[in-house]
Amino acid sequence: MAAEAAERHLELLREEREAELAESRAWQESVSLKELQRRGVCLLKLQAASQRTGLYGRLLVTFQPRKQDSDAELPYNSFGPGDIVGLYDSAGQGDPLSSGIVTRVTSKAVTVAFEESRDGLLSLHREGSYRLLQLANDVTYNRLKKALNALKQYHGGPASDLIDVLFFSSDPRTFSETKPLKLYNDTLDASQREAVSFSLAQRELAIIHGPPGTGKTTTLVEIILQAIQQGLKVLCCAPSNVAVDNLVERLAGHKARVLRLGHPARLLQPIQHHSLDAVLARGDSAEIVADIRKDIDQALAKTKKAQDKGERSHFLSEIKVLRKELKEREEAAMAAALTHASVVLATNTGASSEGPLKLLPENHFDLVVIDECAQALEASCWIPLMKAPKCILAGDHKQLPPTIISHTAAAKGLSLSLMERLTERYGEKVVRMLTVQYRMHQAIMQWASTEMYSGRLTAHPSVAQHLLKDLPGVTSTEETSIPLLLIDTAGCGLFELEVEDEQSKGNPGEVQLAGFHIQALVEAGVKARDIAVVAPYNLQVDMLREQLCHRYPELEVKSVDGFQGREKEAVILSFVRSNRRGEVGFLAEERRINVAVTRARRHVAIICDTHTVSSQAFLKRLVDYFSGHGEVRTAFEYLDNLAPECYAQEGRGERQRGAKLPAAPGPKQQPPTGRKLKAAAVAEAACRKPEARFSPSTGGPGRESPGTKDGAEKFKAMLVAFLESGEVQLDFPPSLSSHDRMLVHLTAEELGLQHGSTGEGRDRFVSVRKKEPAEPSRPAAAPASQQQPLLQPQHPSGETLGSAETGGSSEGSGKVDLKTLHLERVRREEARREEAARKAQEPSASLPGSSRKKDKTEAKGKAAVKSGADSMAEEDIDALISAAVKADTTCSFPRCKASVTTLGQLCIHCNSRYCLGHHIPEVHGCGAKAKAHARQRISREGVLYPGSGSKDKSLDPARRAQLQRRLDKKLNELTSQRKSKKKDKEK
Ligand SMILES: Nc1ncnc2c1ncn2[C@@H]1O[C@H](COP(=O)(O)OP(=O)(O)OP(=O)(O)O)[C@@H](O)[C@H]1O
Numbered sequence: 004m005a006a007e008a009a010e011r012h013l014e015l016l017r018e019e020r021e022a023e024l025a026e027s028r029a030w031q032e033s034v035s036l037k038e039l040q041r042r043g044v045c046l047l048k049l050q051a052a053s054q055r056t057g058l059y060g061r062l063l064v065t066f067q068p069r070k071q072d073s074d075a076e077l078p079y080n081s082f083g084p085g086d087i088v089g090l091y092d093s094a095g096q097g098d099p100l101s102s103g104i105v106t107r108v109t110s111k112a113v114t115v116a117f118e119e120s121r122d123g124l125l126s127l128h129r130e131g132s133y134r135l136l137q138l139a140n141d142v143t144y145n146r147l148k149k150a151l152n153a154l155k156q157y158h159g160g161p162a163s164d165l166i167d168v169l170f171f172s173s174d175p176r177t178f179s180e181t182k183p184l185k186l187y188n189d190t191l192d193a194s195q196r197e198a199v200s201f202s203l204a205q206r207e208l209a210i211i212h213g214p215p216g217t218g219k220t221t222t223l224v225e226i227i228l229q230a231i232q233q234g235l236k237v238l239c240c241a242p243s244n245v246a247v248d249n250l251v252e253r254l255a256g257h258k259a260r261v262l263r264l265g266h267p268a269r270l271l272q273p274i275q276h277h278s279l280d281a282v283l284a285r286g287d288s289a290e291i292v293a294d295i296r297k298d299i300d301q302a303l304a305k306t307k308k309a310q311d312k313g314e315r316s317h318f319l320s321e322i323k324v325l326r327k328e329l330k331e332r333e334e335a336a337m338a339a340a341l342t343h344a345s346v347v348l349a350t351n352t353g354a355s356s357e358g359p360l361k362l363l364p365e366n367h368f369d370l371v372v373i374d375e376c377a378q379a380l381e382a383s384c385w386i387p388l389m390k391a392p393k394c395i396l397a398g399d400h401k402q403l404p405p406t407i408i409s410h411t412a413a414a415k416g417l418s419l420s421l422m423e424r425l426t427e428r429y430g431e432k433v434v435r436m437l438t439v440q441y442r443m444h445q446a447i448m449q450w451a452s453t454e455m456y457s458g459r460l461t462a463h464p465s466v467a468q469h470l471l472k473d474l475p476g477v478t479s480t481e482e483t484s485i486p487l488l489l490i491d492t493a494g495c496g497l498f499e500l501e502v503e504d505e506q507s508k509g510n511p512g513e514v515q516l517a518g519f520h521i522q523a524l525v526e527a528g529v530k531a532r533d534i535a536v537v538a539p540y541n542l543q544v545d546m547l548r549e550q551l552c553h554r555y556p557e558l559e560v561k562s563v564d565g566f567q568g569r570e571k572e573a574v575i576l577s578f579v580r581s582n583r584r585g586e587v588g589f590l591a592e593e594r595r596i597n598v599a600v601t602r603a604r605r606h607v608a609i610i611c612d613t614h615t616v617s618s619q620a621f622l623k624r625l626v627d628y629f630s631g632h633g634e635v636r637t638a639f640e641y642l643d644n645l646a647p648e649c650y651a652q653e654g655r656g657e658r659q660r661g662a663k664l665p666a667a668p669g670p671k672q673q674p675p676t677g678r679k680l681k682a683a684a685v686a687e688a689a690c691r692k693p694e695a696r697f698s699p700s701t702g703g704p705g706r707e708s709p710g711t712k713d714g715a716e717k718f719k720a721m722l723v724a725f726l727e728s729g730e731v732q733l734d735f736p737p738s739l740s741s742h743d744r745m746l747v748h749l750t751a752e753e754l755g756l757q758h759g760s761t762g763e764g765r766d767r768f769v770s771v772r773k774k775e776p777a778e779p780s781r782p783a784a785a786p787a788s789q790q791q792p793l794l795q796p797q798h799p800s801g802e803t804l805g806s807a808e809t810g811g812s813s814e815g816s817g818k819v820d821l822k823t824l825h826l827e828r829v830r831r832e833e834a835r836r837e838e839a840a841r842k843a844q845e846p847s848a849s850l851p852g853s854s855r856k857k858d859k860t861e862a863k864g865k866a867a868v869k870s871g872a873d874s875m876a877e878e879d880i881d882a883l884i885s886a887a888v889k890a891d892t893t894c895s896f897p898r899c900k901a902s903v904t905t906l907g908q909l910c911i912h913c914n915s916r917y918c919l920g921h922h923i924p925e926v927h928g929c930g931a932k933a934k935a936h937a938r939q940r941i942s943r944e945g946v947l948y949p950g951s952g953s954k955d956k957s958l959d960p961a962r963r964a965q966l967q968r969r970l971d972k973k974l975n976e977l978t979s980q981r982k983s984k985k986k987d988k989e990k
Pocket residue numbers: 190191192195213214215216217218219220221222441442568569
């Protein structure tokens with residue numbers, strides 16, 4: 004049984020190795036050295052700046068760029084401690100001079116540890132020019148192969164019974180008598196205690212399933228301490244060095260006698276003194292060993308200075324003798340150190356019998372513990388597993404499995420971890436799950452619990468309600484008071500990049516949005532080092548780093564896969580995929596999404612295109628969960644600040660292709676150009692209805708919504724009463740939620756009342772006034788800060804100005820409120836005078852674009868712009884008009900030309916007007932949102948509210964009034980323009 008399985012596994016491993024080699028060959032062969040350097044795997048033109056013996060006897064060489072000034076920086080590279088690198092002569096092709104392990108990388112230098120090579124010594128010249136290339140190493144593959152071959156032939160060793168259980172030829176058993184335990188850590192929760200006693204009571208096999216943050220390591224440490232207490236010798240492994248180091252640190256904290264195997268270059272600094280090398284250096288034989296090393300160093304130096312060949316070979320043979328003696332003494336000391344230790348720790352492959360463990364007797368270990376077992380290849384687990392009669396596996400098979408290059412090998416079972424394989428077969432018989440998690444806010448946890456852990460997780464009270472605002476130095480803002488935020492780019496045209504020949508994907512729009520959100524968090528006092536930005540694609544990770552890391556050096560930007568096992572107070576996820584095909588690629592892996600979301604302690608923000616990702620049921624449920632339990636914002640809320648590149652991008656590839664698709668959803672997803680789209684959205688926000696700026700899936704204020712109806716009715720009643728009263732102004736208390744504030748704005752708008760907000764943050768309140776022409780000071784009274792331009796100056800003017808529909812707007816539009824415009828017009832004359840008077844005190848609100856466009860404006864012979872408020876760029880108005888007109892006169896359904904001026908229906912989900920044939924959400928593509936909306940209203944009525952400070956600002960009625968005035972002016976101009984055009988034609 005075991006033999007067959009081992010054989011099959013070997014076959015898959017061979018396949019995987021082939022794929023791996025083919026891949027590295029393919030790109031190494033076709034790629035120049037320069038290109039390799041650009042990709043970060045090669046460093047050219049280096050000099051050996053210094054050499055010394057260190058790290059317990061290895062030759063450490065520090066390389067720097069070969070430049071005159073010693074302060075030169077290395078080019079971008081992906082070198083890191085532990086990487087195996089080849090050292091080459093700059094000129095040399097073919098084999099490397101030597102290979103070594105990177106021990107340290109700074110911005111200016113790389114240090115590499117070289118083992119003394121078999122055939123003589125590495126001698127580097129200060130003047131020489133060298134290059135370093137990262138090497139794929141076959142050490143791992145060879146060890147895996149060896150382990151499986153050993154498993155095939157395994158006979159009568161200590162693990163015989165265990166192997167039978169692991170291949171299902173006998174059932175797992177329990178020890179009959181078990182003593183009650185005295186715990187080292189008495190804070191363990193019930194599920195952890197159960198895991199500890201169960202694991203100790205099992206005879207061959209126990210599995211601890213530890214979902215994110217449930218204290219898996221804490222539990223393992225207790226188990227190992229108990230095992231030591233019982234006099235057992237433990238071999239403790241994990242697939243990664245980081246995971247092993249973590250265990251070393253925690254066990255050493257309990258004064259356990261730990262010994263860490265592995266190259267010291269690969270170990271974290273604080274762990275290094277637990278390394279075998281360090282233990283040896285402190286041991287009895289250390290002095291002698293040090294003397295021998297010194298002799299070797301001296302001989303080494305002499306070799307370098309040696310004049311002729313004879314002298315050189317004399318020193319070399321002296322070194323050979325010294326090294327032999329060193330080896331013998333070291334092996335004796337190693338065996339002693341290994342025997343003395345209670346727990347030996349190594350990576351799975353580091354536990355290979357080719358290493359120091361060969362010095363121990365076959366039955367030395369009583370227990371093998373493998374942490375992060377679900378992230379390990381089964382073959383790698385077999386390296387330690389054959390060394391003891393019992394194993395305890397810990398991990399979470401609901402997180403990402405090991406990376407496998409060959410799709411076929413993965414499909415045939417190579418990616419199935421030992422832990423998952425055993426859990427599927429034995430279940431409760433061998434598995435105990437930890438169910439209390441100590442990381443995430445309840446709301447972050449609940450999604451993962453439901454989707455991945457059959458709803459069994461609970462949040463420990465110490466974390467269940469914790470938010471960013473509870474961190475020292477963090478002020479309470481909207482961003483720091485919510486655990487879940489969804490920034491929805493649906494319909495905003497922020498498409499993924501289409502890079503040819505690139506598997507990886509990027510999304511510049513999401514990079515920008517991430518930047519805004521980080522800024523908001525940092526401004527609220529969240530430390531950049533407490534924030535991580537995580538994306539599924541490396542290209543996006545690169546782009547995020549490029550944009551963000553110089554501004555926030557302590558910010559961590561990582562791929563999802565690279566962030567597994569880690570946590571941060573705040574995590575921003577950029578899902579990247581935004582396309583019409585509904586392609587989600589990497590995101591389709593549920594475990595990847597699980598890992599991504601569960602890294603966050605207090606706050607997780609997802610930036611994604613809900614339209615694209617909702618094509619996949621799992622992701623759709625995630626989006627629905629965030630809609631139902633978190634705050635949702637549309638990227639439109641940030642668009643005012645978005646740089647125009649995003650729009651330039653989208654025009655090219657994605658859009659044209661997408662536009663051909665027949666079943667395109669809403670009109671917002673299919674605007675003629677991105678720029679118009681933006682104008683349309685903002686124009687809606689400015690001219691139509693406040694909620695136009697909220698994501699549909701927030702449920703917005705939802706007029707038909709039962710949840711908000713009461714609120715709306717209440718405010719309506721108040722406002723109607725106010726209208727009938729003799730009062731001029733009605734102030735609402737600042738205690739209103741932002742949702743309520745919005746209802747007031749909405750209702751006031753419906754009733755034709757003027758409405759505005761004053762104050763900042765918690766003091767912000769709404770006041771409503773009657774629209775009295777004899778109230779000239781109001782618009783001008785808006786604080787200067789609220790007179791920021793609503794629109795960016797980049798909007799095209801030409802393409803919209805001349806269009807035929809534009810002319811029709813003055814009578815056609817139902818939304819450009821003619822009555823208001825008229826009132827405004829009347830009032831404007833008075834207001835102008837006041838504004839002119841104020842102008843002196845006000846900082847100019849003029850746009851940078853307005854001066855750029857000035858020539859054009861004057862050339863057209865338009866009246867010179869007088870007041871500060873009136874200096875809004877021409878093109879904004881143009882965009883606004885055309886957008887408002889377009890959006891308001893025809894059905895938004897693609898290619899439908901029906902008029903909606905009188906019979907149209909507004910969809911609250913996409914904030915677009917549709918004819919009667921298309922207004923039902925399911926018909927025009929908002930079905931999913933409508934459903935989510937309905938569900939979420941039930942689940943958390945009254946809690947959900949859209950809105951933020953920045954949004955309120957842009958919706959300020961004073962600014963809207965300004966826009967309307969300008970719109971009005973523009974309409975006049977257009978009318979006269981049209982007249983003159985007609986005249987031209989007639990001529
Ligand atoms: N019983 C407990 N009481 C209080 N805090 C605990 C308890 N168990 C674990 N924790 C805390 O939970 C956090 C995570 O613990 P630990 O490192 O053991 O988790 P883990 O499950 O190994 O993590 P990961 O999810 O990354 O694998 C730590 O801060 C730890 O102190």
